[in-house]
Amino acid sequence: MKKTFLIIAAITAFIACEKDEKKVTNPGNGEEEELITTVRLIFNYDTVSLPADTFTFKDIDGAGGLEPTVFDTIKLVTSENYTVQVEFLNESSAEAEDITEEILAEAEEHIICYSSSEDDLLITRTDSDGNYEVGLESSWSSTEASIGTVTMTLKHQPDVKDGTCAPGETDVEVVFPFIVQ
């Protein structure tokens, strides 16, 4: 019995020591793996051959700290159809990381929702994960001149995706101002 104890004691003391290796004076530099700093909306004209327009929201240091550095107003022309691609990036470090690919790879866990404050701007998702829409690609059609906002939301919906925006956790929510003129 005594021997058993000594063995247990020795083992636990050994295991115990293993855990105490971290250096307190040498902290990490706080890199968030899954940080999204930037949302980019790329507008391709459907009817005219003009170069694509890009509108961006960028908050380089994540939540808190500094204010967003870029926050564009979406500028569109009247009576036009656009095919829109959305991109999500982590630009917090020198080498930017494209998170869009991860979202595409886990499309069945994600949905991007667009909600316009004005009826004149119609937005529909045009892509699919096989069962439900995803929203990385969408179609925007403008009619008359108007001013308003579009709320763009990226929802993470593991196991609960049902084609609507309600379930899950919000990863991105940007309220873009827009002008159609």
Added chain:
Amino acid sequence: MRFDKLILTVLILITGLSQAQETCDITISGSVLDEHNQEPLAFAFIVIEGTSNATTSDSLGNYILKGVCPGKLIVHCDHMGCERIIDTLNTIQSTIHNFHPEHHVNELGLLEITTHVKKSENKQTKLLNEQEIVKTQTKQLGAALSQIQGVQNQSSGNNVSKPSIHGMHSNRVLILNNELRQEGQQWGTDHGVELDFTNSGSVQVISGANSLAYGSDAIGGVIIVNPKPLRKKHGLQGSVFLGGESNGKKGVSAAELNGNFKAIPQLSYRLQGSLKKSGNINAPDYYIDNTGLEEHNYSWALGYRSNNYGLEVSYADFNSNIGVFSGAHIGNLTDLQAAFTAEVPNTVNQFSYDIARPYQTVSHETVKAKSFFYFNDTSKLEIIYGRQFNQRSEFDNHSAGNVPDFNFNLTSHTAEVKYSFRGKFSHQTGIQSGYQTNTWDGRFFIPNYEKYTAGTYFIETYKNGHHLINIGGRYDYNFISVYYFENDVLLNPIHNYSNANGSVSYAYNFSDSLIFRSNIGSAWRPPSINELYSNGLHHGSASLEYGAQNLNSEQVYNLNTSLEKKWKKVEISTQLYANYFENYIYLAPTGESELTIRGAFPVYQFEQIKAWLNGWDFEADIHLTKNFDFEFGTSILRAKNQTDNEFLWGMPSDEVKASLSYSPNIGKHFKKTNFRLNSTHTTKQKRFYSNADFVNPPSAYTLFNFEAYTVLNIKTPLTFYFNINNLLNNAYRDYLNRFRYFTDEMGRNFVFGVKFNFEVEEKHHHHK
């Protein structure tokens, strides 16, 4: 309603009958004398089993128990350092009965001046009795302690809970687990208390001068959880516990073995372990997704004890894996709004044992070495060293695989030397020191730090006749060195905090049936690391939290007065308290918001204010008949931010508890049989700071519980209990649960447990 009337009728009948039966007016008196030298033993605690009729022997070892009912009596006599004596008396008239404890000079219980404090007069203490401990073996510490008046369960969902004493919790409550300060990530309410409750032999809450022995920061009180002392007699003793809960399909098993070596009688040991597993719990209308729990713990202790010195080494390992309700992991304010307006959470609604992201894994490992020396019967010296590792990994909804989103490692070393002397003047003094490091990886939440602490204290107790005076003082020094990067530059700010505090308690024992106590004192705590350095988004509360590096120590002055009165059929105890905080550290809403990629978040900043936390606890126990008891209790707290003339938010609302218990004699094989119907009414908190919260506090609710308990007293006693919590399956939300935004509380829950005790004694060994 008809049921109520029936009970009432039965009650009246039985009351009438039992009063006709007997009068409880005999007296049992005698002396408590040392078995070996016949010296009188003061402070022995004598109680009649199954009653609250108890007393303490005086300095000449004499005791007297009045108002005893005639018949067969089982009388316990406890004296520190002695085995409990259990004598059976069969008497119809007043009797003299002497006890002869075998007074080995050996390890005393932790609280030598306070054993069975509820009945003694020198401390403001509340304890859980054995039955209350056994009945909550499947629960968390916070839930178990909420049985005590004035203690609430502060929680984040069902799996993370901690006790709140008079509205104070986390950094303001000191938890002493097996004589060591529990060093975990105490900040905030989203971390539970990392200890194995199935290993507790005694649980008590103390305040007043005696809490100075444990730290300056016992602002709300000290919770002392101790395993059973090591076995001193030859042989083996052990227990096996099996329990379960219907809600969450929880299973709990625990086993303990206490032994003493025949060949080396100085050597004792204990082995203990427990396993817990539960799945998704259900609220009355839905399953609460991802609320499973897994826990596996074990501990051992080895003690060597000679006549006047001893050594004890112990080890405990706590491991848990806790699912976090998926609906509580929210991304922004819109999600939060949606969550608390939803009738049913927008999550998977089914039972499962699987724990998916988000979840937390926590391990807590404790090593303790202790030695003690007795100079004589009344004075001793103890040296205690402890080391604790606390590791926490949190896994968010986002990433995949087994890589945590962040990790904390907290390592704590503590050492202390204490000397105590017991007599008419009792004396306790000690020196404590500590060293702690915190490191992290993954997402930044709080920085690395090193903390050095040193403290010294004294407590003097003077007892004379009806008076008891307790005076204590303490001085502490804290040095914190913090390491973190800001804009790629390593910063190393230093914080120093030091302060003295003290306490004076006075108790007057008018008679055995009326005791008055009062305590005035001060306490303080240094700001914790999150209060100094939080910087960023707090997931789950959808807010940005900022620490303040220039915070000062939190200083509190308190006054506490209580009265206990015992009549023949009624016992009451009432306590009034006032806490004035000179600079209460609190997370204040700034009224501003910051724009992020997830939308705008409200900004909170740690600030210091002047605050009052005042309140009243009341308890009454009415012995309706021999078998029926009615208990009633209420807790009222008023908490005010004096600086801004606002209420403090997140404080417990007023609460009323009532219970009717029936303790029948159902044959000679069953002991302590007890059926209890209790109900708790928690009012809606109307005193809150509306700017601080997104939703108003939830509505008032009333809960009913049924409890049954019995001990089958065969050769190896078997304890059974069966409870139904939330009997009426009410849907409700609790203001002290941080998940109140997202989900209802647990619905009806059937809880059961069986504890099997066994003992193998050496036949030839004579014992009393």
